[in-house]
Amino acid sequence: MPHILGLANLHGAPKLGPITERRSIASTSFLGRYAFVDFTLSNFSNSGIDQMGILVEEKLRSLVRHIGNGVVYNANTKRGFCSIMYNEQYAPAPAYNNDINNLIENHWVLDQSNADYIIFAPCHLLYRMDYRDAIKYHIQKKASVTMIYMKCSDGKNSFINMDELKLDENGRVLEIQKNKGAKKNINVSLETYIISRSKLEEFLEFAKDTSHFFSIRDVLSYMTGQLFIHSYEYQGYLRAFTSVEDYYDFSLEFLNPKVLNELFVPEWPIYTRTNDTPPVRYGEEAKVSNSFVANGSIIEGSVKGSIIGRSVIIEKGAKIENCIVMSDAHIGANAKLKNCIIDRYAQVLHCNDLKGDPKKPLIVRERDIV
Amino acid sequence: MQNEMVAMLLAGGKGTRLFALTKKVAKPAVYYGGKYRIIDFPLSNAAHSGITRVGVLTQYESVALNNYIGNGSHWGIDGNNSVAGILPPRQTDEGASWYQGTADAIYQNLDFLDNQNPEYVLILSGDHIYKMNYAKMLAYHKEHKADLTVAVLNVSLEEASRFGIMNVNDDYSIYEFEEKPKNPKSTLASMGIYIFTYKTLRDALVKDAKNPDSEHDFGKNIIPDLLAKKKRLFAYTFEGYWKDVGTIASLWEANMDLLDPSDPLRLYKDDDFRILSEDARDLPQFIGKNASVKKSIVNQGAIVLGDVSSSVIFKGAIIEEGATVKDSVIMPGAHVSSGAYINHCIVADNVFIDGSRRENEDGKEVILISK
Structure with missing residues (x-):
């Protein structure tokens, strides 16, 4: 296999309302013990890619805390690396703060890497993919760029406003459009691109000469006519997290074992930071059903259809239903919560009745005490 | 020093x-x-x-x-x-x-x-x-x-x-x-x-x-x-x-x-003195729709669909719906099938218990179930 550099690309990632106010989606908690970036980096790692970078747009703090030195994602802790790439220069200038300028600023990552090919993958799209076949295909087709896509037969209702690929009969990408929900059958882009190092360097030059506002996606879109951009079909679990409602719906969807087993399989471990928290302790009056509970939590109350993060305390008489409770939150005695997202370190001590709409969950922000 | x-x-x-x-x-x-x-x-x-x-x-x-x-x-x-x-x-x-x-x-x-x-x-x-x-x-x-x-x-x-x-x-x-x-x-x-x-x-x-x-x-x-x-x-x-x-x-x-709420071992106290261990790559534990878990300790990666009380459940253990586990220790990867009744037992790792087994119903002494 050729040498590959995998880059998790956070530029242009959607915001998930209040829960991404102080963090990017990459380090947002998922299923109680993961962060979204774990899935992107585990896809790299499990595909035999040991050189990684994370192109950060903003909100570095929480990500740095989660990634640490990054070795949990590396097969070999000396040969592999996981570099955080942050564009110091353009961080205060959103118009210029794009992936291409980031790559120019952090060119040292490319310099230190022996990679022949680079894969860009986002964090807000959740999927499980072994990239090895796609890379082989990319090389075999002698493509300039290979874009990964999935066929979707529900384009009118799903993946709205996401990139959609117009392909010719041989799979060449003719045009990149936005899915406006007009068509039933669409080829939704996974915003995952394979590109050779030399072609990427050309892109950087092209963008420098053309416009400092250009992102990789803009370059691709602009150059579909001139470049040989090929496509590679992905089949399997795919969800796009573009809003806090998506986050709520698609998280709780995992309580359905069918969905769970699509993303999680034994041969595809998801690496994440370890916390050494003890197992969950359930009290005498605990009543728990249809829920995920992460380690370190102490559950004395009742929990139904919910996802409970690490080291959460749920006191006696509390009733939690259809909620996502993030790590280190505290739910006081007799509090009743339905359709809520409780962010990290938040405490529900005084309000005894919090109720959101299943379509619009109520959110208690990080560290708030209500 | x-x-x-x-x-x-x-x-x-x-x-x-x-x-x-x-x-x-x-x-x-x-x-x-x-x-x-x-x-x-x-x-x-x-x-x-x-x-x-x-x-x-x-x-x-x-x-x-x-x-x-x-x-x-x-x-x-x-x-x-x-x-x-x-x-x-x-x-x-x-x-x-x-x-x-x-x-x-x-x-x-x-x-x-x-x-x-x-x-x-x-x-x-x-x-x-x-x-x-x-x-x-x-x-x-x-x-x-x-x-x-x-x-x-x-x-x-x-x-x-x-x-x-x-x-x-x-x-x-x-x-x-x-x-x-x-x-x-x-x-x-x-x-x-x-x-x-x-x-x-x-x-x-x-x-x-x-x-x-x-x-x-x-x-x-x-x-x-x-x-x-x-x-x-x-x-x-x-x-x-x-x-x-x-x-x-x-x-x-x-x-x-460990099930004593006063936590004599201080496993849930002294945050700067946590017991460190292997990093398991399991999902958080899943508690099923008709499950009941009371006065127990359950680790990540366990799947509890049945009745668990006063027990300690390790990663990868599966307790099927209709199974009862009481006052027991279920070690990693052990599987308790629907219908089984386990009382006062230590079930060793990766042991499969079929649904017809009723172990230690009187529960006078602790027994070990191994392969």
């Missing part, structure tokens, strides 16, 4: 009274408390006590244990000044021999200790569940200018005849050691945790090795010998939860102790 004391952990024991649980692994590698192995306790204690150099002496079924210890990274003992040395018996210029006793095991690794050149050596065993800050014990050792400090637990007079008992003067200096005395004079039981001034230890071990009549045991030979030589031996009283898990019944009890 950091390297003045090296820890030597005796982890070679078979643990015969744990039967099938130690058929393929040494006792220190036995599972405990939903996510741990026994050895996590002394090694986490060492890590939190600022000890960065540890030798682990293995002998019986050492492969699984050696793999588990690895480079010590589970406990952070892989820092820039760390040594996690795995020390099984080896062939040398003089020949090869198994470790003949606790003292002989350390004697055969004097070269390892000489290389570390410590001022003090902490001897630990891999058989006990407890949280202890050894730095405090070292301070006590230094304060008393001791040659040997023995950690002791104040037990009841009835229990005292089951332990090695330290008879002490008013200042806690030890004047006599009695192994399992019929009529105990004191209730200070040795916990098998020793801090030696290295020079004293080295001299004593070299002398003991030359004695053909010695059993090469710390309790039986080294301590009496040091007492005879009028060395300064002190007892250091430990207060807190401590449990020897040498039998199926005591292993079960130690697990059940």
Whole structure:
């Protein structure tokens, strides 16, 4: 296999309302013990890619805390690396703060890497993919760029406003459009691109000469006519997290074992930071059903259809239903919560009745005490 | 400060009274408390006590244990000044021999200790569940200018005849050691945790090795010998939860102790003194629609669809809908099928229990279910 550099690309990632106010989606908690970036980096790692970078747009703090030195994602802790790439220069200038300028600023990552090919993958799209076949295909087709896509037969209702690929009969990408929900059958882009190092360097030059506002996606879109951009079909679990409602719906969807087993399989471990928290302790009056509970939590109350993060305390008489409770939150005695997202370190001590709409969950922000 | 004391952990024991649980692994590698192995306790204690150099002496079924210890990274003992040395018996210029006793095991690794050149050596065993800050014990050792400090637990007079008992003067200096005395004079039981001034230890071990009549045991030979030589031996009283898990019944009890809401082991307290362990790559635990989990401890990666009460459930264990698990310990990967009834049992790892089994319905004694 050729040498590959995998880059998790956070530029242009959607915001998930209040829960991404102080963090990017990459380090947002998922299923109680993961962060979204774990899935992107585990896809790299499990595909035999040991050189990684994370192109950060903003909100570095929480990500740095989660990634640490990054070795949990590396097969070999000396040969592999996981570099955080942050564009110091353009961080205060959103118009210029794009992936291409980031790559120019952090060119040292490319310099230190022996990679022949680079894969860009986002964090807000959740999927499980072994990239090895796609890379082989990319090389075999002698493509300039290979874009990964999935066929979707529900384009009118799903993946709205996401990139959609117009392909010719041989799979060449003719045009990149936005899915406006007009068509039933669409080829939704996974915003995952394979590109050779030399072609990427050309892109950087092209963008420098053309416009400092250009992102990789803009370059691709602009150059579909001139470049040989090929496509590679992905089949399997795919969800796009573009809003806090998506986050709520698609998280709780995992309580359905069918969905769970699509993303999680034994041969595809998801690496994440370890916390050494003890197992969950359930009290005498605990009543728990249809829920995920992460380690370190102490559950004395009742929990139904919910996802409970690490080291959460749920006191006696509390009733939690259809909620996502993030790590280190505290739910006081007799509090009743339905359709809520409780962010990290938040405490529900005084309000005894919090109720959101299943379509619009109520959110208690990080560290708030209500 | 950091390297003045090296820890030597005796982890070679078979643990015969744990039967099938130690058929393929040494006792220190036995599972405990939903996510741990026994050895996590002394090694986490060492890590939190600022000890960065540890030798682990293995002998019986050492492969699984050696793999588990690895480079010590589970406990952070892989820092820039760390040594996690795995020390099984080896062939040398003089020949090869198994470790003949606790003292002989350390004697055969004097070269390892000489290389570390410590001022003090902490001897630990891999058989006990407890949280202890050894730095405090070292301070006590230094304060008393001791040659040997023995950690002791104040037990009841009835229990005292089951332990090695330290008879002490008013200042806690030890004047006599009695192994399992019929009529105990004191209730200070040795916990098998020793801090030696290295020079004293080295001299004593070299002398003991030359004695053909010695059993090469710390309790039986080294301590009496040091007492005879009028060395300064002190007892250091430990207060807190401590449990020897040498039998199926005591292993079960130690697990059940975790269900006590007062948390005697302080597993959910002392956040800066967490018990460190292997990083399991499992999903969070899933509790099913019709499940019931009460007064229990459940680790990540477990799937509970049935009825669980007063039990400890490890990662990868599956309790099917319609199965009942009561007052039991279900080890990693064990599967309890729908219809099965498990009471007062330890179910060993990866055991499959089919739905027709009703185990230990009267629950008078704890039983072990293994392959």
